Amino acid sequence: MSGIMGFAIVLAALLLGAYVFRVAGQAVTKNAPTFRDMGFGVAFGYVLGAAILVWAIWYYFQPKVLETGVPNAGVVFFRWAVQGFIIAAVAAFLFRLLGRHVGTAGTRKLFRSMPLTASFGILVILIYAFVAVFAGAIAPYGQAEILGAANVVAGGDPALGGNPEYPLGTDQIGRDILSRLIFGAQNTVGIAFVTTCLAFFIGGSLGFLAATLQGWLDQLLSRGVDVLMAIPSLIFALLLMTIASVWANKLGIPLTIFMVLIIALIDSTRVYRLARAVGQSIVVMDYIEAAKLRGEGLGYLVFKEILPNAMAPLLAEFGLRFCFVFLMIAALSFLGVGIQPPLADWGTMVRDLAPFINFAAFAPTAAVAPLLAAGAIALLTVGVNFVVDWMLHKTSGLKE
Amino acid sequence: MSNLLTIKGLKIEGRSDETWTPIINGVDLELKKGEVLGLIGESGAGKSTIGLAAMGYTRDGVRISDGSVEFDGVDLVNASAALKRGLLGKRIAYVAQSAAASFNPAHKLIDQHTEGPVQHGVSSRSNSMEDGVELYRKLRLPNPDEIGFRYPHQVSGGQLQRAMTAMAMSCRPDLIIFDEPTTALDVTTQIEVLASIRQIVEEFDTAAIYITHDLAVVAQMADKIKVLLRGDEVEESDTRTMLSAPKEDYTKSLWAVREFKRPEKEAVPDGAVPVVSVRGVTAAYGTADVLHDVSFDIHAGRTVAVVGESGSGKSTTARCITGLLPPRKGEISFDGQVLPLDYRKRTKDQLRQAQMIYQMADTALNPRKTIGQIIGRPVEFYGGLKGTQRRERVNELLDQIELEPSQYYNRLPSELSGGQKQRVGIARALAAEPKFIICDEVTSALDQLVAEGILRLLADLQDKLGLSYMFITHDLATVKSIADEVVVMKDGIVVEQGPKTEMFSPPHHAYTDLLLSSVPEMDPDWLNDLLKERGVDNIGDAAVDKM
């Protein structure tokens, strides 16, 4: 009950604040258009935003450890989050600054009109690519190497149960988490990338073929894709994985290969849809008609006339599809039917390390490991999405 | 008498790529009560922007940076949003270019009509409804009692445009802004809308700003005319003075467009084999026939203009000739040889002989290819030229279309102006060294001056290379300037055909007559005379329906 009362009081205070803010603004600025035409909702928004900001700053400077000696984990996590956010913003800013002054004229121009979110995304993608390629060289230990101590807490502080040799600690059977995270980049990202490429190869070529030829082939493929798309993708993937696991046992082929094929198949339906739609919008153009009337063959039409014009939307779609595939693989691994041990993989790591979260109240660092694995997945998809969002915004022109 | 609207030193900027670039660079304007001002200019002149600024309104990404807009003593630039809302719709109204897009598809016409008066407290809903029906009747809409209860998509374009004029009138405003209200309409429909707009503006003594790019239209509507060029005023004077004695060179050049005429050609000798012969062509999309028994000939070195309004089957005829839409019946022959109906069955040489130039140069050129590649492809494909030979041939073609080869060879279409793109389209057709070219509305998307240049170029090329043209157009001025023979089409049927001189002198077929007489002329009395001659019920759709 007191919760509701408190909420009502805060709300009333904010409403009053908004009213005062608008009246005061009008008086101080002598009725400048900004305040004169300001709606009450907008004023409320400003006041609410300011209140949240004040609360956040207040909370940030709360002590890290309560008087009872128990760590105030909420504050710790909040500080980490804020610091992480600031570091990300600064890194993105510096990276954009670098991009504006180094490189060819074309890339410099690109960086000039880039929002911070996009430059952050590009930075993240570059770092991941680097880590994935050179995982073997960077990682301090092997991905399946079982070391002496199990359940070492992250942070490297022996007083809190850490060990400086394993900065992010070890898991239940004593594998170094940092190494596994790094190898996870190679496995998870690499497999997702291959899968996406395969999906694009299948879906893209069939889609363009359908758009150019039309007729019965188009009908057949499109109806088939409709049916496959009527089954939710994760569900369908799980169903096929069940079957594949039996085959994998029987044939002795790693399940991971089946997974790549299955996800590529499911995803190629989405790519097909897009490629066909993009292709169709290009096929109706007069320059395609001109080429047809010239007597050009199918290969010339598809590769020389249609494809160059479809690159921009396809590239954006590639980013989105990659995220989707990546998340699907992570989800399958998390559910225990994806990438198989001993390969290190972020989805599996989250599942294995999840129980640590329950100790967060006593040792904030304990919860870091599972969140790092999940966060590593999130960070990459966020980065890719930021870049794609910017690309789509750019190609759609100045619509807003 | 004081001014109703005074605009002084108006400057407007638009945002592109994070910076503000000027659109209007200081325009003055004055309008008295009951006066009609015509704003005229080519695309990008800033006509619509000024029209909206006269209402104190700017679109997203556009701002008034300097100057004042004063309406009846109220400064609209600095007025509060609430004050402006009180004026908009009530004392200043707006009629948009596309009525079909500007009526809300979710509400009935009459509900949208009454919304203004009710919201502004001018009259009650029932009074306003009665008034709406009365206005519909005045604007000669069919079934004025019922038409208001329809949804916008159930009413035709010309009728919607009149309904929108009625809606603008619903509060009896002092000023109406007409933003190209007839541009999207066919000529026979346009004239009806023009007549009703003028009648109602005169009857209620409403001041108006009439925005258009068509000189002949503005001559009928406006008391005075202001000419704009890229955000600057060129000149302003009353309509008759402007038409008889324009001062500035730019204005004169606008007037001169209509003067381009080609000399008469000799008659085709009897027994000559036509380059293209269309015989009894009937074609269908799906099961519905859209062309019925179309026949005509195109002789060597001559231009046949195919004229008609939208939906008359002009473009479908072109698709039949090129083989994109194989006709259901009839045959098409080239130099006396019958062609296969489907383009896929034609030989490379047959395809080469007939080329096409499109209306929208934007969609006709692949945006990812350079000009050199676009023109070079047919050179290589048909002529088999490669390397420097190919390059030389492309340069030759660029010279022919009056574009400097060294400058344009490596450019992309997006770096060219509309007229230049159209020239590249012509060069691509010429590259195949054809005998016959189909020009599908090639000048209708262009400004008048640019269009004239294209027409002259096409005429020169015809004289030099002996080309035959099939010229599809809805614009009779173009027909007058370039055609040798004319084919008039309506609803997929050839209504009348013959040499140009015969077609443009009486006696006409009734439809040809209607089409010809509906084209506005550069004479302020033209509409009056026409109305006097025919009566209000014998123009436009009403006349078409009587046929």
Place this chain on the structure above:
Amino acid sequence: MVTLFVVSIVIFVAVNLLPGDFAEAILGQGATPESVAKIREDLGLDQGMIVRYFQWFGGMVTLDLGTSFAQLNFANSLGGAGTVTVADQIAPRLANTMFLATVTACIAVPLAVTLGILAALYRNTAFDRAANIFTLSSISSPEFFMAYVLILFLAVLNPIFPSLSNIFDGMPFSERLEKSMLPALTLTLVVTAHMMRMTRAAIINLLASPYIEMARLKGLSPMRVIVKHALPNALAPIINVIALNLAYLITGVVVVEVVFVYPGIGQLFVDSVKIRDIPVVQACCLIFAAAYILLNLTADILSILSNPRLRHPK
């Protein structure tokens, strides 16, 4: 409906791609020939594939979903008594999942639509940009990441809601709601972000149309422009967005149920996948697909109903 029929064929055929024989697959290596034969007979595996398909599909239609392999195996070891049908197994789980989805929808739909409209109205302001970053991030994160973050903050650090959703029959509604709160919130976060972005895009698209400009130029108040002119036309796109996201819930529910050990159909599905309990997998798959198709169908019908062009033909 035709689609659903074809989908059922696809699922059935896919399952029949299994190598060898169900019976062997269930019993594993150590199966005696007699027990294999017994199971084969029980399942009717000695019949042709088409016959089996129609038996199975006929069963589906009459809600007879067959018998779970796991149960069958168990029952066999007891001498063939006391089997539980798939329908019995699924029914309570399905009800639980429906409850979770309903709770989520009740929170997410109004929230997302309101926020989406606000973001569209105040586009390119600080609010819009912050919302953009936030929604993009939450769309990009895997469901289990959101789930664990919520557990961390709302269950471990501030024990507001329980982190395990062990609900059971006969539990009072308020307690059930409380236990379902964290999974529901997780789903809400993900779905709201999607829905809000789509709503925003739909509204912005709409606000750019000439008739909205016309309404403004008629001097109508901003509120009236939105309510009277924008909303009736926005209905169809918004309905589509909602249906699309509710369909998305179906996929999301699987992972979230596993994280919170919520006894819904998603968890049953995953468990069955792990032990290769084919009849249950098949049945769950068909139920998910049916829900998905039904939602899309509903969206189509509703958007036709809200489109004046289709409601009032010429």
